[in-house]
Amino acid sequence: MKIISKSLSDTKKVAEDFIKKLSNQTQSEALVVGLYGDLGSGKTTFTQAIAKIFNIKEDVTSPTFVIEKIYTINDKKFKKLIHIDAYRLDSAKELSALDWERTLGDSKNIIFIEWPERVLEVLPKNHAKIFFKFLSENEREIEI
Ligand SMILES: Nc1ncnc2c1ncn2[C@@H]1O[C@H](COP(=O)(O)OP(=O)(O)O)[C@@H](O)[C@H]1O
Numbered sequence: 001m002k003i004i005s006k007s008l009s010d011t012k013k014v015a016e017d018f019i020k021k022l023s024n025q026t027q028s029e030a031l032v033v034g035l036y037g038d039l040g041s042g043k044t045t046f047t048q049a050i051a052k053i054f055n056i057k058e059d060v061t062s063p064t065f066v067i068e069k070i071y072t073i074n075d076k077k078f079k080k081l082i083h084i085d086a087y088r089l090d091s092a093k094e095l096s097a098l099d100w101e102r103t104l105g106d107s108k109n110i111i112f113i114e115w116p117e118r119v120l121e122v123l124p125k126n127h128a129k130i131f132f133k134f135l136s137e138n139e140r141e142i143e144i
């Protein structure tokens with residue numbers, strides 16, 4: 001499904017719909033969502049919208065330099081939201097240093113990962129994928 005977002009509130013609506021659809025699914029591992037798209041296409045903004053939906057009060061800023069940020073959430077399905085930016089990782093092995101196997105094994109985790117193509121080997125093959133495209137200053141295409 002392709003959606004054209006013309007504003008931050010459109011993007012927020014897309015995030016809400018996405019979370020709603022997830023609530024009917026069950027999984028035995030962490031839920032991994034790959035956020036694909038160029039710089040400035042809206043990956044971090046989308047994650048911030050998700051964080052709001054989960055009532056995260058802290059500022060959700062891009063984890064470009066720290067690679068990974070973990071937020072505790074109070075949700076029926078999920079206990080932690082994990083935001084990863086793989087842009088600076090040179091290989092999937094570097095994720096292992098962040099206790100990736102354990103993070104992945106916990107079905108109470110929901111993981112949003114920017115630049116997933118850089119660590120594709122260690123992501124579940126069937127992870128959820130969202131593709132972002134810059135169209136104009138205020139317009140983004142979001143394909144789920
Ligand atoms: N419709 C829109 N949806 C999402 N972001 C938008 C939109 N219009 C403008 N923007 C802006 O685009 C930028 C996207 O940046 P960011 O989310 O950091 O991208 P990325 O993480 O993909 O590099 C933000 O400054 C945001 O305010």
Ligand SMILES: [Mg+2]
Pocket residue numbers: 043044045062085114
């Ligand atoms: Mg980003």
